[in-house]
Amino acid sequence: MGRIGATVPSFCLNRIRPLVRIRSKNHSHFSKSEEEEEEKNDSGNVEKEKSCVDVVNVKPASVIIGRKIMIVVDSSPEAKNAIQWALTHTVQSQDLVILLYVTKPSNPGEEAIKEVAPRVSQFLSCMKILCQQKRPEVQIEVAVAEGKEKGPAIVEEAKKQGVALLVLGQKKRSTTWRLLMMWAGNKVAAGGVVEYCIQNATCMALAVRKKSKKLGGYLITTKRQKDFWLLA
Secondary structure (H helix, E strand, O other), rough: OOOOOOOOOOHHOOOOOOOOEEEOOOOOOHHHHHHHHHHHHHHHHHHHHHHHHHHHHHOOOOOOOOOOOEOOOOOOOOHHHHHHHHHOOOOOOEEEEEEEEOOOOOOOOOHHHHHHHHHHHHHHHHHHHHHHOOOOOOOEEEEEEOEEEHHHHHHHHHHOOOOEEEEEEEEOOOHHHHHHHHHHHOHHHHHHHHHHHHHHHEEEEEEEOOOOOOOOOEEEOOOOOOOOEOOO
């Protein structure tokens, strides 16, 4: 009677040593107890092989993918309030923050443009450092967009970057100012750049305006909510 080793996957060779016996019809000198023990060993080997396969087929843990959050920045206090609110209230550790600065279209050959570009670059570098100091675990990037109209330029850049949330600082406008702009026929100016972005952005857009120092908190405006008071 010979012994033949069963073929098993290579990754299980160090754990499984199956034993298969081949008996001829004319020789049946195995006892009943030996046959039962042999079947038990075979079933144990099958279980070990299944466990090896299960270990190999284990799926890796899912990776958490963060959002892209775009914050429109400039030198105004409203933009700084928007950055402060976003970093403390909505940005998470795995998110990517993009600081967007919008400029007028540049004309080749103009000397003024050569002076503006370094100032913009220096300003964005300072804003990036401030954000990294506030949230060192968050990845910060900067971007510059050009456009005659600030609102459409912001909306287009947000769509191009594929952001999930657009945050803008909002300045309080008087009713008289709004009426004058509407009377002049400038609907975009009447609603403001912020209102244009909220209504036309393909992603969620919200405006942040700081409440008075006495009351504290922020006023949040979205497409569905206007001046929602967030006391924080």
